[in-house]
Amino acid sequence: MNFKTANLFFLLLCLPLLYFLPRSALSYQSRFPSPEQIVPFKSSFSQDFLAVNLGMRRIFADIWFVRLMQYYGTPEEEEEEGHVHGPHCHHFNYGSGRYPDFYPMSVHLLSMDPYFENAVLYASASLAFNLERPEKAVALLKIALTHSPKKWKYLSMLAAIGYSKSRQPEKLADIFLDFLKEPDCPTMIKQLAAFLNKKVGNYGRAYFIYKDIFETSRNKYYVKNAKKQMTKLLPFIEKMRKQ
Amino acid sequence: MKNIVEFFSVSKTYVLNHWFSMRKIAALKDFSLKLEKGEIVGLLGLNGAGKTTIMKILCGLLFPSSGNVEIMGKSPLFAEAKRDIGYLPEFPYFHPNITAPQTLNYYLKLSGRLVDNWQVDKILEKVGLLQHRTKKVSEYSKGMKQRLGLAQALIHQPEILILDEPVSGLDPLAIHEIRNLILSINKEGKTIFLSSHSISELEKICDRVVILSLGRIIEVIQKKQWEHNPKGLERIFIEALKNENQKKS
Amino acid sequence: MKIKKSLDVIVAIFTRSLFEYCSRKLFAILILITVFLIYFSLLVGIMAVDYEKRVLMDLGLGFIELMSFAYLVYISATSISEEIQSKTIYLVFSRPVARLEYLLAKFLSLFALAAVIVFYSGVFHLLLLHLRGFLCPAEYFVALAMIWCKLSIISAITLFFSLLSTSPLTPIIASLIIWMGGHMTPEIKFLIEKAEGFSAFVLNLSRYVLPNFQLYNLRDTLQMPPHDYSLYYMLSWILAMFALSGFVFRKKEF
Numbered sequence: 001m002n003f004k005t006a007n008l009f010f011l012l013l014c015l016p017l018l019y020f021l022p023r024s025a026l027s028y029q030s031r032f033p034s035p036e037q038i039v040p041f042k043s044s045f046s047q048d049f050l051a052v053n054l055g056m057r058r059i060f061a062d063i064w065f066v067r068l069m070q071y072y073g074t075p076e077e078e079e080e081e082g083h084v085h086g087p088h089c090h091h092f093n094y095g096s097g098r099y100p101d102f103y104p105m106s107v108h109l110l111s112m113d114p115y116f117e118n119a120v121l122y123a124s125a126s127l128a129f130n131l132e133r134p135e136k137a138v139a140l141l142k143i144a145l146t147h148s149p150k151k152w153k154y155l156s157m158l159a160a161i162g163y164s165k166s167r168q169p170e171k172l173a174d175i176f177l178d179f180l181k182e183p184d185c186p187t188m189i190k191q192l193a194a195f196l197n198k199k200v201g202n203y204g205r206a207y208f209i210y211k212d213i214f215e216t217s218r219n220k221y222y223v224k225n226a227k228k229q230m231t232k233l234l235p236f237i238e239k240m241r242k243q
Numbered sequence: 244m245k246n247i248v249e250f251f252s253v254s255k256t257y258v259l260n261h262w263f264s265m266r267k268i269a270a271l272k273d274f275s276l277k278l279e280k281g282e283i284v285g286l287l288g289l290n291g292a293g294k295t296t297i298m299k300i301l302c303g304l305l306f307p308s309s310g311n312v313e314i315m316g317k318s319p320l321f322a323e324a325k326r327d328i329g330y331l332p333e334f335p336y337f338h339p340n341i342t343a344p345q346t347l348n349y350y351l352k353l354s355g356r357l358v359d360n361w362q363v364d365k366i367l368e369k370v371g372l373l374q375h376r377t378k379k380v381s382e383y384s385k386g387m388k389q390r391l392g393l394a395q396a397l398i399h400q401p402e403i404l405i406l407d408e409p410v411s412g413l414d415p416l417a418i419h420e421i422r423n424l425i426l427s428i429n430k431e432g433k434t435i436f437l438s439s440h441s442i443s444e445l446e447k448i449c450d451r452v453v454i455l456s457l458g459r460i461i462e463v464i465q466k467k468q469w470e471h472n473p474k475g476l477e478r479i480f481i482e483a484l485k486n487e488n489q490k491k492s
Numbered sequence: 493m494k495i496k497k498s499l500d501v502i503v504a505i506f507t508r509s510l511f512e513y514c515s516r517k518l519f520a521i522l523i524l525i526t527v528f529l530i531y532f533s534l535l536v537g538i539m540a541v542d543y544e545k546r547v548l549m550d551l552g553l554g555f556i557e558l559m560s561f562a563y564l565v566y567i568s569a570t571s572i573s574e575e576i577q578s579k580t581i582y583l584v585f586s587r588p589v590a591r592l593e594y595l596l597a598k599f600l601s602l603f604a605l606a607a608v609i610v611f612y613s614g615v616f617h618l619l620l621l622h623l624r625g626f627l628c629p630a631e632y633f634v635a636l637a638m639i640w641c642k643l644s645i646i647s648a649i650t651l652f653f654s655l656l657s658t659s660p661l662t663p664i665i666a667s668l669i670i671w672m673g674g675h676m677t678p679e680i681k682f683l684i685e686k687a688e689g690f691s692a693f694v695l696n697l698s699r700y701v702l703p704n705f706q707l708y709n710l711r712d713t714l715q716m717p718p719h720d721y722s723l724y725y726m727l728s729w730i731l732a733m734f735a736l737s738g739f740v741f742r743k744k745e746f
Contacts, residue, residue: 305745305746322587322589322590325586326588330586332586335579335583336579338508352503353504353589354587354588355500355501355588395583405586
C-alpha cells in the first residue's frame with residue numbers, strides 16, 4: 001500500500017467517529033441532574049467532585065447511605081445538668097431523637113443519586129414515623145418525585161404520612177401492604193407495617209410480617225425484635241386457629 | 244540477480260528537536276554500494292561513522308532522507324522485501340520469560356514460516372545453545388544472548404545476513420566459533436553484510452571492506468589489497484582516515 | 493494466501509504480547525489487590541446490613557473498573573515504547589511484518605487484556621456475592637461488558653498517545669484527564685450554559701472531542717439498558733485511534 005492509499009484508508013477509518021461524536025454530544029441526556037444541584041454536606045465537596053469525575057455517583061451514594069444508617073444507628077448523647085446519658089441509660093429511646101444531620105445527609109445522598117429508591121423510603125419513613133418530622137419527610141419525597149414523578153412508592157409514602165397525621169392507622173397499614181409485595185422492600189417499612197397491623201389488631205398479618213423479617217433481614221436488631229414479637233403474637237395466632 | 248542489495252546515493256539526516264531549537268545531523272551522505280550474491284562485505288569506521296544507520300536503513304528501521312535502497316529489486320519500506328534478510332542488532336534483546344525454542348518459533352511465525360521444532364533445534368545446535376534450550380532467556384549470559392541473536396537471524400533461512408557487531412562482548416572462544424559459523428553460512432551461498440570495530444575479525448572473514456568516515460565512503464578495499472599489505476587492513480584503515488582528515492583541513 | 497500470512501503474524505504478535513502482559517508480576521499484584529478490595533467491600537456491605545447486595549455489587553464493579561483502568565493504562569502507555577527502548581522491535585520490523593499488522597495485534601492484545609482482567613475480577617466478585625447468598629441480575633453482566641467497552645476505548649487512546657511521546661508519563665496523564673473528562677461530558681453541557689467567551693468555546697470543543705464514557709457507565713445506572721449506538725460508538729473510537737496510530741507509526745523510525 002503506498003502512502004497516498006494509506007492516508008485515504010486512515011481517513012476512511014476516522015469517518016464513523018466524525019458522525020458519532022456530534023451525535024453523542026448533542027443527543028446524550030444524562031439521567032443524573034447537573035452537579036450544581038448536588039447539595040453538599042459539611043466537607044463533602046472533594047468526595048462529590050471525585051464521584052462526578054469518576055462516574056461513581058451511585059457508589060458514593062451507597063457509601064453515604066451506609067454513613068446515614070451508621071449515624072442513625074449510633075445512639076445520641078445528651079447532657080442534663082452535668083449528667084451524660086448514654087446507651088446504658090434505661091429511659092433512652094432507640095429510633096427517636098434529634099439527629100440533626102439526618103435530613104441534610106438524606107438530601108445530600110439524594111442529590112448524589114436521585115434514583116436510590118430504598119434510601120428515599122428509608123429516610124422518609126425514619127423522618128416521618130421515628131423522628132416525628134413529617135414535614136421533612138414530605139420535603140424529601142418531593143425532591144425524589146421531581147426525578148421520578150411516577151414512582152408509586154413515593155406517592156404511597158406521602159399518602160401514608162398524610163394518614164399518620166390524621167391518625168388513621170388502619171389506612172396506613174393498608175398502604176404499607178403494597179410495599180410489602182416488593183421483594184426489595186426496606187426492612188424498616190416492614191417493621192412499621194408489622195407494628196401498625198399489630199396496633200390495629202391484625203395479629204395474623206403482623207405475625208407473618210415479623211416472620212418475613214426474621215427470615216430475611218441481616219440486621220440483628222430487627223431479627224431480635226421480630227423474634228420477640230412473634231413469641232408475643234403466637235398465642236393470638238393459635239387462638240385464631242382454634243376459632 | 245548478481246547484485247542482491249543496492250544502495251543508490253542514500254543520505255540520512257537526523258533532525259533533533261529540543262524546545263525551540265532544531266539541530267540537523269548528517270549521518271550518511273551520498274552512500275552508494277552494491278552487494279553481490281555470496282560475498283561477505285564488512286563496514287569499518289569509527290564511532291558515529293554511520294555503520295548502524297546503513298544497516299537500519301537496509302532493514303527498514305530507518306528511512307533514507309534521499310536516495311533508494313533495494314533488496315533483490317524491492318524497497319525495504321515494504322514488508323515483502325524483508326523476507327530474505329536476517330538481522331542481528333548490536334545488543335539483541337529478547338522477551339525474558341520464554342525459552343530459546345519459543346523465541347525462535349515466534350520469529351519463525353513473524354517471518355511467515357510455520358513452527359518447526361526440528362529446524363529450531365538444528366539452529367540451536369549450530370549456535371551452541373542446544374543444551375540450554377529449556378532455560379528462560381532471562382537466565383542467559385551476554386554471550387548466549389548474542390548466539391540466540393544469531394539464531395533468530397538464521398532461523399528462517401534468509402539469503403542475506405545483516406550483522407551489526409556480531410562478536411561484540413564475546414570471549415575469544417565464542418568469537419572463534421561465531422567466525423566459523425559465519426564462514427560456513429557463507430559457504431551455503433548466503434550474502435553477509437557486517438559491521439565491526441574489530442579489524443582483525445573483518446580481515447579474517449570479509450571479501451571486501453568499506454571504510455566509512457562521518458557518513459561517507461572514503462575507501463573500498465578488496466581482500467587481496469590487505470593480504471598483500473604487510474601491515475594489513477589496520478594500516479590501510481589508518482592511512483585512509485589520515486588522508487580524509489588532510490583533505491578536510 | 494497473503495491474508496492468511498497476515499493473520500498468522502497478527503496472531504503471533506497478539507499471543508506473545510498478551511502472554512507478556514499477563515506474566516508480569518504487576519499483573520498478579522493487580523489481581524490480588526482487586527480481590528482484596530472486593531473482599532474488603534464486605535466490611536462496608538456488612539455495615540449496609542439489608543442493603544448489602546447493592547453495596548457489594550456497586551463497590552465490586554467500581555473496584556474492578558478502577559484497578560483494570562490503572563493496569564491497562566500503564567500497559568498501553570508502555571507496551572510499544574518499551575519494545576522500542578529495549579530494541580526488541582528491531583527483530584520484529586527487520587522481518588516481513590507490516591507496521592499496521594503489528595499495530596493491530598497490539599490493539600487486539602490490549603482489548604484481550606482488558607477482557608482477561610475484567611473476567612478474573614468478575615469471577616472473584618461473583619464468588620463473593622455467591623458466598624453471601626446473592627444472585628446477580630442480568631444487568632450486572634451487561635455492566636461488566638460496558639466496563640470492558642470503556643477500557644477498550646481508553647487503552648486505544650493511550651496507545652495512540654504513547655506513539656507521540658517517548659516518556660510513558662505523558663500518555664498516562666493524558667489518559668487520566670480524558671477518563672475523568674469523559675465521565676463529565678453531561679456535566680460539561682451545564683457548565684457551557686454558565687461559561688462565556690473562550691472558556692465556553694473550550695468547553696464546547698471538549699464536549700465534542702472527549703469520549704462519552706457515561707454511555708458505558710451502566711454500573712452507575714443499573715436499571716437502564718445500554719444506548720442503541722454504544723457499540724458503534726466504541727468501534728468508531730477504536731477505528732479512529734487505530735487510524736491515527738497507523739498514520740503516526742508508519743513514519744516512526746527506530
